[in-house]
Amino acid sequence: MKEPVRVAVTGAAGQIGYALLFRIASGDMLGPDQPVILQLLEITPALGALEGVCMELNDCAFPLLAGIVPTDDPNVAFKDADYALLVGAMPRKAGMERKDLLEANGGIFGPQGKAINDHASRDVKVLVVGNPANTNALIAQMNAPDLDPKCFTAMVRLDHNRGMSQLAEKTGTHNTDVKNMIIWGNHSATQYPDLHHTTVKGQPALELVDMDWYDNTYIPEVQQRGAAIIKARGASSAASAASAAIDHMRSWALGTPEGEWVSMGIPSDGSYDIEPGVIYGYPCTCKDGKYEIVQGLEINDFSRAKMDATDKELREERSAVEKLFA
Numbered sequence: 001m002k003e004p005v006r007v008a009v010t011g012a013a014g015q016i017g018y019a020l021l022f023r024i025a026s027g028d029m030l031g032p033d034q035p036v037i038l039q040l041l042e043i044t045p046a047l048g049a050l051e052g053v054c055m056e057l058n059d060c061a062f063p064l065l066a067g068i069v070p071t072d073d074p075n076v077a078f079k080d081a082d083y084a085l086l087v088g089a090m091p092r093k094a095g096m097e098r099k100d101l102l103e104a105n106g107g108i109f110g111p112q113g114k115a116i117n118d119h120a121s122r123d124v125k126v127l128v129v130g131n132p133a134n135t136n137a138l139i140a141q142m143n144a145p146d147l148d149p150k151c152f153t154a155m156v157r158l159d160h161n162r163g164m165s166q167l168a169e170k171t172g173t174h175n176t177d178v179k180n181m182i183i184w185g186n187h188s189a190t191q192y193p194d195l196h197h198t199t200v201k202g203q204p205a206l207e208l209v210d211m212d213w214y215d216n217t218y219i220p221e222v223q224q225r226g227a228a229i230i231k232a233r234g235a236s237s238a239a240s241a242a243s244a245a246i247d248h249m250r251s252w253a254l255g256t257p258e259g260e261w262v263s264m265g266i267p268s269d270g271s272y273d274i275e276p277g278v279i280y281g282y283p284c285t286c287k288d289g290k291y292e293i294v295q296g297l298e299i300n301d302f303s304r305a306k307m308d309a310t311d312k313e314l315r316e317e318r319s320a321v322e323k324l325f326a
């Protein structure tokens with residue numbers, strides 16, 4: 001059995017937290033031979049609820065759970081963390097403008113970025129789930145000047161998984177038959193679910209569906225799936241979001257299969273003409289705990305326009321929070 005690793009989770013008493021912690025502790029994220037110590041951050045009023053979650057974690061008697069540290073102090077939660085899943089965020093309240101939401105979250109992700117900078121492992125893997133995920137990840141990264149910016153990522157994997165599942169349904173196949181879709185850009189309604197490089201049972205996806213369905217049904221349905229879940233369930237996606245977070249971290253830590261990629265929100269580096277300065281969804285392969293952008297994919301005019309639109313939104317979000325950068 002390996003030495004335990006430290007996994008920090010924020011918003012641990014929330015609904016995604018409740019769907020996430022038990023799967024991390026059971027080995028779904030890092031494998032059946034990797035013990036974990038959970039370092040759980042909540043705001044002070046939620047510590048009672050968090051205690052209940054910890055009691056349940058203990059009651060599972062998970063063989064891989066090597067310890068639990070519940071706290072309301074980010075400096076404790078991120079101490080020596082090897083992995084950090086930033087789930088807790090400020091929800092949008094009635095009457096709140098997008099700019100107010102961005103700023104309110106800056107008040108959370110700035111200090112958390114600094115605490116990660118000061119206390120976490122030097123090659124910590126950070127995944128931001130709390131919305132607006134890409135820009136929250138950027139704020140955290142900009143407040144962690146001592147860490148490689150590549151330590152900071154945002155979750156677009158739920159959108160990626162939704163896209164695979166909806167394409168499988170349309171083509172009468174299983175989601176495991178669908179390979180290499182891409183979510184470009186922001187985890188928001190401007191995201192671009194790209195099927196130009198996707199295959200279904202080895203066949204190009206766009207030979208199996210018509211462009212009208214792709215452009216006018218598929219893309220908006222993937223973009224709006226979060227709102228559809230809220231309408232049906234009366235609450236936002238939780239178990240599927242937790243599952244996508246597990247997938248994101250597992251791919252990053254344990255690698256992607258040869259010839260396959262996943263979508264990750266990562267610092268833009270000029271690839272595909274997305275200038276540095278935002279956290280942008282890219283197709284990535286992972287190996288030995290590192291990710292790399294898949295290069296050389298052909299981008300047509302249809303894709304270019306959608307990739308630029310989501311980039312534009314991210315840069316607007318960035319300009320609303322720039323003053324929060326360290």
Ligand code: NAX
Pocket residue numbers: 010011012013014015016017041042043046087088089090091108128129130131132133155156158159187236237238241
């Ligand atoms: P909940 O409101 O159930 O839980 C959030 C938890 O975070 C609460 O327990 C709260 O006390 C805690 N919290 C708030 N501020 C905190 C802070 N400063 N430090 C530590 N904990 C803090 O929300 P939940 O449904 O779990 O969703 C969490 C976040 O995920 C939301 O921002 C949501 O918008 C976002 N989502 C992101 C998705 C993605 O694909 N990137 C999809 C699902 C989800 O909508």
